[in-house]
Structure formats: structure tokens, C-alpha cells
Amino acid sequence: MQRTVSFNQLKIACSNCNLRELCLPVDLSNDEILQLNDLCHQKRRFAHGDYLYRSGDKFQSLFAIRSGSFKTQVLHEDGREQVTGFQMAGEIIGLDAISTDRHTCDAIAHESSEVCELPFNKLETLSRKLPSLQRHLHRIMSREIVRDQGIMLLLGSMRAEQRLAAFLLNLSQRYAARGLSPTRFQLRMSRQEIGSYLGLKLETISRTFSLLQQRGLIHIHIKSIEILDMEGLQTCLAGS
Amino acid sequence: MQRTVSFNQLKIACSNCNLRELCLPVDLSNDEILQLNDLCHQKRRFAHGDYLYRSGDKFQSLFAIRSGSFKTQVLHEDGREQVTGFQMAGEIIGLDAISTDRHTCDAIAHESSEVCELPFNKLETLSRKLPSLQRHLHRIMSREIVRDQGIMLLLGSMRAEQRLAAFLLNLSQRYAARGLSPTRFQLRMSRQEIGSYLGLKLETISRTFSLLQQRGLIHIHIKSIEILDMEGLQTCLAGS
DNA sequence: CATGAATTTTGATATATATCAAATCGGTGT
DNA sequence: ACACCGATTTGATATATATCAAAATTCATG
Numbered sequence: 001m002q003r004t005v006s007f008n009q010l011k012i013a014c015s016n017c018n019l020r021e022l023c024l025p026v027d028l029s030n031d032e033i034l035q036l037n038d039l040c041h042q043k044r045r046f047a048h049g050d051y052l053y054r055s056g057d058k059f060q061s062l063f064a065i066r067s068g069s070f071k072t073q074v075l076h077e078d079g080r081e082q083v084t085g086f087q088m089a090g091e092i093i094g095l096d097a098i099s100t101d102r103h104t105c106d107a108i109a110h111e112s113s114e115v116c117e118l119p120f121n122k123l124e125t126l127s128r129k130l131p132s133l134q135r136h137l138h139r140i141m142s143r144e145i146v147r148d149q150g151i152m153l154l155l156g157s158m159r160a161e162q163r164l165a166a167f168l169l170n171l172s173q174r175y176a177a178r179g180l181s182p183t184r185f186q187l188r189m190s191r192q193e194i195g196s197y198l199g200l201k202l203e204t205i206s207r208t209f210s211l212l213q214q215r216g217l218i219h220i221h222i223k224s225i226e227i228l229d230m231e232g233l234q235t236c237l238a239g240s
Numbered sequence: 241m242q243r244t245v246s247f248n249q250l251k252i253a254c255s256n257c258n259l260r261e262l263c264l265p266v267d268l269s270n271d272e273i274l275q276l277n278d279l280c281h282q283k284r285r286f287a288h289g290d291y292l293y294r295s296g297d298k299f300q301s302l303f304a305i306r307s308g309s310f311k312t313q314v315l316h317e318d319g320r321e322q323v324t325g326f327q328m329a330g331e332i333i334g335l336d337a338i339s340t341d342r343h344t345c346d347a348i349a350h351e352s353s354e355v356c357e358l359p360f361n362k363l364e365t366l367s368r369k370l371p372s373l374q375r376h377l378h379r380i381m382s383r384e385i386v387r388d389q390g391i392m393l394l395l396g397s398m399r400a401e402q403r404l405a406a407f408l409l410n411l412s413q414r415y416a417a418r419g420l421s422p423t424r425f426q427l428r429m430s431r432q433e434i435g436s437y438l439g440l441k442l443e444t445i446s447r448t449f450s451l452l453q454q455r456g457l458i459h460i461h462i463k464s465i466e467i468l469d470m471e472g473l474q475t476c477l478a479g480s
Numbered sequence: 481c482a483t484g485a486a487t488t489t490t491g492a493t494a495t496a497t498a499t500c501a502a503a504t505c506g507g508t509g510t
Numbered sequence: 511a512c513a514c515c516g517a518t519t520t521g522a523t524a525t526a527t528a529t530c531a532a533a534a535t536t537c538a539t540g
Contacts (some may be wrong), residue, residue, distance in 0.1 A: 074393060077478060082397055084389055098382035128260065128368045135364065141381040142338035148388035149324055149336060151289070153314060155395035156439030157322055160527070176321070193487065199335060199396030201528060206489055222488075222536070238317060400497070431518065441498060446519055462506075462518075488535065495528070504519070508523105510512085 032130055039126060040064060040116040046109035052093070053166050059097035061117045065089050068113020069188050072105045073196070083197040085108070086189060088174055092118075095144050110188045155199045158239065163198045164208045165237040168218070172227060183227045211237070248252045259370050268321045272370055279366060280304060280356040285347035292333070294346050299337035305329050308353020309428050312345045313436070323437040326350070326429060328414055330384040332358075350428045398479065403438045404448045408458070412467060423467045452476070 028036065029051055043066065046052060052070060053062060070087045077174045084105055087093050098120065127134040149235060176182035187194070191202040191209075198205070212218045217233050219226045246264060260297055268276065270365060283306065286292060327333050336341045337361065367374040370425050394403050404443045416422035427434070431442040431449075438445070452458045459466045467473060 037376075074389075074395075076397070080397065082393055084392060096385045099379045099383075099386055104386055117290075123373070124378070128371065128374060131364070131368065134368060135376075137340045138364070138381070141378070141464070142335055144346055145336045145381070145384050145388060146339055148385060148392060149314075152388060152395060153322055153392050154325060155392060156436075157316070157320065196396070197384055202488080203490085203529085204527060206487095207527095210489075442518080443520085444497060444500085446517095447497095450519075483539085484533085484537100485539100486535100486537075488533105490533075491531085493528100493530080495526100497526085498526105499524070502519105502521080505531085506515100506517080507517105508516105510514105 002126050011040055039122055041117050043116045046113045047113050048178050051101045052107035055103055057103045059103055061119045062092055062094040063115045065091050066114040066116055069110045071110055072107050074105045083193050092140055095141055096131045139200050158201055160204050160208045162239045163232045169233055187223045187225055279362055280358050283356045286353045288349055288351050290349045292347040293343045295343055296443050297343045299343055301342050301359045302332050302334040303355045304330050305354055306354040309350045310347050311350055312347050314345045332380055335381055398446045399446050400440055402477050403480045405473045409473055427463045427465055
């Protein structure tokens with residue numbers, strides 16, 4: 001029953017889902033990789049604006065973003081909507097739903113995107129057999145906690161300028177981790193959405209972009225941004 | 241090798257660590273309960289102000305608070321410290337460290353407290369054998385994510401009054417869940433700490449308490465608080 | 481290419497909270 | 511009971527961001 005796989009097959013298997021978060025750091029045998037790969041065979045495409053899931057939907061699967069990007073948001077009782085995160089290819093989405101069996105936010109495609117579905121029961125079953133997968137799943141969930149606490153700190157004690165610097169540096173890092181330019185990229189989200197995420201109004205975002213540009217830290221034109229002075233931005237994040 | 245346990249023993253086992261979060265909802269056999277119980281045999285006491293762990297410490301265990309309460313905080317580069325959470329008896333603390341192998345914040349006893357240590361490797365090993373424990377661990381981590389995202393929403397889009405109302409209602413619920421009065425309890429934390437947690441200054445906290453009192457929603461005297469109008473507070477949380 | 485809608489930028493003003501300062505209160509030890 | 515020290519409350523003012531409004535730019539559509 002032991003299947004043998006070539007290194008090439010293995011690479012394909014591993015990249016099958018583009019599971020940067022789930023796959024890469026796991027030291028699994030070839031066979032184990034294949035098992036994991038079987039998990040996430042089912043793929044789905046989404047166009048800009050499509051919902052991956054909605055708040056209240058029954059939770060069954062995590063989703064690994066293969067390509068494209070998503071945003072997550074919640075609707076307040078009064079109708080206002082608040083963005084809780086931006087997710088890029090290679091990230092896992094839906095972790096918040098595990099505790100309640102229902103999704104707690106909406107996930108919406110920001111552009112044409114592909115995801116693969118990871119049925120959570122199967123993921124749990126497999127992770128009982130594969131300790132390194134189990135550990136990895138724990139790390140992913142913990143990382144989400146750390147990320148969220150980072151945002152809490154940002155919202156609790158930083159001013160507009162620092163928040164935006166933190167946001168841009170975070171995007172920059174994530175692009176860099178994907179082998180893309182950390183200094184020149186497209187913002188997939190509107191000023192409105194950035195503001196909602198950072199706890200600021202769109203006008204403040206616009207003003208703060210202008211400010212950073214005047215200081216020569218960035219060059220921005222609508223959705224195209226170039227970071228001109230990375231260290232300057234970091235200084236700005238550190239604040240006064 | 242199968243040990244038999246009476247219902248009474250089982251209750252003792254389960255309550256051994258006062259693991260509201262870890263134990264109660266898990267449907268384990270008697271023997272499994274005993275295994276879990278073995279995990280958390282080591283107990284430690286802390287006095288007010290003692291550190292349970294510090295930011296940067298090597299991560300090895302989660303901690304279950306048996307009695308008392310803790311706060312977690314991070315130190316910014318510039319020396320300011322920000323409270324990231326208040327933890328009560330029955331809660332699990334340390335989840336953020338799993339992803340980095342190092343603790344990412346300080347945990348400090350707010351009063352005389354007892355914790356039991358849960359070596360994470362052992363917890364993982366056991367949870368590979370006990371699916372319901374595995375599922376439960378996942379739920380606990382997910383719940384932490386949901387909690388943090390709740391704070392994000394609060395910090396991002398609520399005013400002082402709403403934040404404080406949310407804070408008080410949250411405490412109230414947690415006391416209620418422990419069979420204590422949801423309307424009359426002691427605040428273990430200072431105005432400073434509440435402010436730090438809610439992204440406000442201590443003066444604002446004090447003023448807002450006064451405001452809520454003037455409106456007849458609460459009665460507060462230093463650290464003793466009584467909620468007089470629960471619905472009023474909820475309305476206040478919902479905001480304008 | 482022209483038109484209109486949506487997004488972004490910029491300006492003027494309002495407002496919530498921070499900051500600075502002082503007074504009051506509560507607890508602790510002598 | 512008294513004096514002291516930290517925590518809390520309250521007041522006056524400053525400031526960052528929100529809000530309201532209008533202009534400028536970009537984008538979508540026929």
C-alpha cells in the first residue's frame with residue numbers, strides 16, 4: 001500500500017494547494033504529503049465580490065487561498081460594516097468558526113480568486129495521525145491569535161500615521177514572503193476598507209497617505225503604491 | 241490496567257484543575273478523565289504582582305488558572321505597557337506562544353492565584369488519542385481568536401462609553417458563568433489598567449464611570465461595582 | 481470618446497478624548 | 511487619630527480625528 005513519490009511529485013503535491021501556511025514547514029514523508037494533498041482536492045473559483053462564506057453559515061471547512069485575495073468583515077447591528085482582515089494567497093481562513101460551529105464574519109473575494117476547501121473533520125482526523133501536521137495546525141491558530149493581538153495594540157495605542165505605516169509594512173512583508181516586490185505593489189482595498197480595518201475614516205486614510213508622500217516615505221497613486229523609504233516608515237511606526 | 245472510578249472521583253478529577261474551559265464540555269470516559277487529570281497535576285501559587293511568565297520566555301506549557309486572576313500585557317519599545325487581557329479562574333492562558341515557541345506577553349497575577357501547568361507536548365500527545373480533547377483544544381484556541389476580534393471591533397468603532405459598557409457586560413457574564421453575582425462584583429484592575437485594555441486614558445475611564453453612574457446604570461465606588469440597569473447598559477453598548 | 485457614477489483628495493469645522501493640573505479620597509503605617 | 515502616598519475624581523484646555531462639504535480624479539458604460 002506504500003506509494004512511492006518522486007521529489008517532483010512531492011513538490012507538486014505540496015504546491016497543489018499553494019498552502020504556504022499549512023504545508024511548507026511541515027516535515028512529512030512523501031506518503032503523508034499525499035494524504036494531506038487528498039484532503040484539499042476540491043477547488044473553487046470566486047469572482048470579485050463573491051462570498052466565500054457568510055456570518056452565521058454552518059462551519060464545516062477551513063479554506064486555503066490558492067490565488068487571489070479576500071477580506072473578512074462583520075456587520076454591526078446598526079448596519080455599519082467593519083473589516084476584520086485582508087487575506088492573501090497561501091493563507092488559511094475560517095479559524096474563528098471552529099469554536100462556534102458557525103462562521104462569525106463574512107469572507108468576500110477582493111479579486112478573482114481560487115480556494116481549496118479543507119474539511120475540518122478530516123483535517124482533525126489526519127492530524128491525529130500526523131503529529132507534525134497537528135503541531136502545524138496549532139501554530140497556525142496561535143499565529144492568528146498573535147496577529148489579532150497585534151491589531152489590538154495598534155488600535156489601542158497608535159495614531160493614524162503609525163497605524164497606516166504598520167499596515168503598509170505588514171503588506172510589504174507579506175508580498176516579500178511570496179517572492180514579490182516588497183516596495184512596489186497594488187493595494188487591493190479601497191480607502192474606506194483600509195480605514196474600516198484600521199479604525200479610521202476614509203478621509204483620514206487619504207490625508208495620511210498624502211502626509212507620508214509629502215515626507216517622501218511613499219509614492220502613492222490611487223491603488224499603486226511604492227515604498228520609497230522603508231526605514232523611514234519603520235521609524236514612523238515606532239512613533240514619537 | 242483499566243481503572244474504574246466512581247462518579248464522585250470523576251467529578252473530583254474534572255474539578256481538580258477547575259478547568260472550566262478545558263474540561264467541562266469534553267465527553268470523556270472515566271479513564272480518559274484520569275489521563276487528562278494526570279497532565280495537570282503540578283500546581284503553582286502566585287502572589288499579587290508575581291509573573292507567571294514574561295515576554296520572551298521559552299514556551300513549554302499552557303496554564304490553567306485554578307483560582308485568582310491574571311492580566312497579560314506587552315511592553316512597547318518606548319516603555320509604555322499595554323494590557324491585552326484579563327484572565328479569570330477556569331481560563332487557559334498562553335495560547336499565543338504556541339506559534340513562536342516564546343511567550344509574546346507578560347502574565348501577572350492580579351491577586352493571590354493558583355495555576356496548574358499543562359505541558360503542551362503532553363497535551364498534544366494526549367489529544368491525538370482523545371478526539372474530543374483534540375476538538376476541545378481547537379475550540380479553545382478558536383474562541384481566543386473570536387474574543388480578540390471582538391476587542392478589535394470594539395477598539396475600531398466604539399466610543400468610550402460603549403467600550404466601557406462592553407467591558408462591564410463581559411465581566412458580568414464571566415462572573416455569572418462561575419455562579420457568582422452578575423450584578424455585584426469587585427473590579428480587580430485599576431482605572432489605568434482598564435484604560436490600557438480599552439485604548440483609553442485613566443481619566444476617561446473615571447469620567448465615563450461617573451457618567452454611567454449619573455444615568456443610573458451602575459453604582460460604582462472605587463473597586464466595588466453594581467450594575468443597576470443591565471438592559472440600559474446593553475442599550476449603551478449598542479450605541480447611537 | 482463622452483457621460484455619469486464612484487472614489488479620492490482637499491478644505492473648514494465640530495467633537496471626543498488626551499493632556500495637564502489640582503483637589504479629593506482611601507488605605508497604610510506610626 | 512494623624513500623616514503620607516498612591517489612586518481616583520474633576521476641571522480647563524489642547525489636539526487628533528470625525529464630520530460635513532465640495533472639488534478633482536478615476537473608472538465604467540454605452
